[in-house]
Amino acid sequence: MDRSSNLLDEALGLDYGQTDLSSTCSGRVVVVEDCVETSGAFVLHHLVKRSLSPLTSGIVIFVALAHPFAHYDRILRKMGCNLLVQKDHKKFLFLDMLMLKCPDGDVKGGLVELYGNIQKAVAASALPSSRSITIMVDDLSLMEVAANGSSNHVLDFLHYCHTLTTEFGCSLIILSHEDIYSTTDRSTLIVQVEYLAEIIIKVEPLATGLATDVHGQLTVINQGDCGGQQSLQNKKCNFHFRVRENTVECFYPGSQT
């Protein structure tokens, strides 16, 4: 397959072509942080593809607040993954939350309903076999907007989803925008989410500016306690990446010819 994205997979503790996030340990929380200059959506696409790969027979529950289904469908199709087919086979559940707006008086209600749908889907999928389940949120800052700014309710929602990781062994992957929070007092949502997370993936532009060959740099911080992966504990990996239509190329700085 594509050996070039191995750096990212290695940093995440995914053995080449065999396991995925949920199997290595009992479900993990991953936070992807990006900024206006460099979008981190490609990491989500890569993880969707890995989770739906035929070798792992995983299930993905995708909470979409940013883009419609057609957008992801086209992108993943170029990467060799047909989301429509996966949807038909009940392996890809797309929750279209583009128009999610929690009513003013009942902010909690909207998110509770969303959590209920996710929990039902997870419970239904977990029973037949020990399939790995991945819940993805794209993206967290829009969930705050939908909740009219009450980050407490969003945090509650995340905590509830976190219980699913321990109860059913599923993984939780959240996309968030780091530069929104960097300007404010740090005791906000992002700090809490980073505390919850076992892996933080930061997507940043190059310090030297724009380049056509190198689109930015990835920093993967493993801070969780992952039983089998001793080598990754408290490890921080940094490398450059280039996004292509069908894959992500990751390489150490200066090694791209």
Added chain:
Amino acid sequence: MAAMKSRSSSFSRNVATVPTPQIPGLKCGPNGTMFVSSGIPDLDKILGGGFPLGSLVMVMEDPEAPHHMLLLRNFMSQGLVHNQPLLYASPSKEPRAFLGTLPSPILSKEDKHRDNDIEQEKGLRIAWQYKKYFGEQQQNFGVHMDGKLDYSNDFDLRKPLDRHFLGNQHIDCISLQGSPDLSTFCDRCSTFLAQLARHDDSITCAGRIAIQSFYSPQCEYSNMEWEMLSCIRSLKSMLGSSNAVAVITFPPSLILPSFSKRWQHLADILLSIKAIPDEDKDLSNLLTGYQDMFGLLNVHKVARFNTQVPFILDATTFSMKLKKRKSLILECLNQAPVDGSSGSSYGTSGSCSGSSKAGKLDF
């Protein structure tokens, strides 16, 4: 489009299910997107074709200068020239008055020749400068003789748009002042976009939304940050499923930084305008043609629909100038010759999109 049909394999034939549209003002783009022109041909080239349908364009204003109005004016005029429905919102009490300041398109010389030929064929002899008095008749002429209007026009900022373009009943103006919250505004936007909803088969027409200075201290909703965000977010969601483009300008310096970042993340295309001070010795030593520039345009983000590959521009900062004092052009910044170089010096010209002037020869 084809994406809605279920398939049994992950291979899909690259068949164009929608024929190239004969609708003026629309152009096919990559990844199944359709472009409309921004009204500034240089900007279209920089952005790779124009504004994709369904995109939200945000322009960050410089509170010291009204140059963002030029972008808005050209955008709105382009839409009216192509007979596209327009929704315009501004904090002023009389937004309709702004329509009187919209620029008129500059017809190229070839069009004038064509005009004369076809007129002679038709046996009518109307001198070209009197055509503007013929209102409706002229409009019919326009469609008939051109067959196909240009995708994008240069606009003469000194000349106002012909009245007959403004008589179009598809123009809607909203004043953002006076209402306590944004619910009426959001409703107006959703009704406007509902008419332009995207269907799988074909596009009948595209629409434009222009919102000037969305954040403005004189508006009552301006301390309701989350409501504003929510309004923009729902506008963006509705845009995604309709054949329209929205341009919103706002002054980021007047908003809390974290909210400004949230707005920027919502944008599909993000531009910012900065004014150039009239007398800046450092800048004038650094750049050629400094005297002609009145502003700088920065491209922060380019829309990426249906693809994950970022669009890397050769240059992100462009100078805003007036060509022949009437139309807006964007140029790459050229570094001025450094003093002390031997022989004749050539300005280093940027090898990128945007009209590139011939290097200045300094003898």
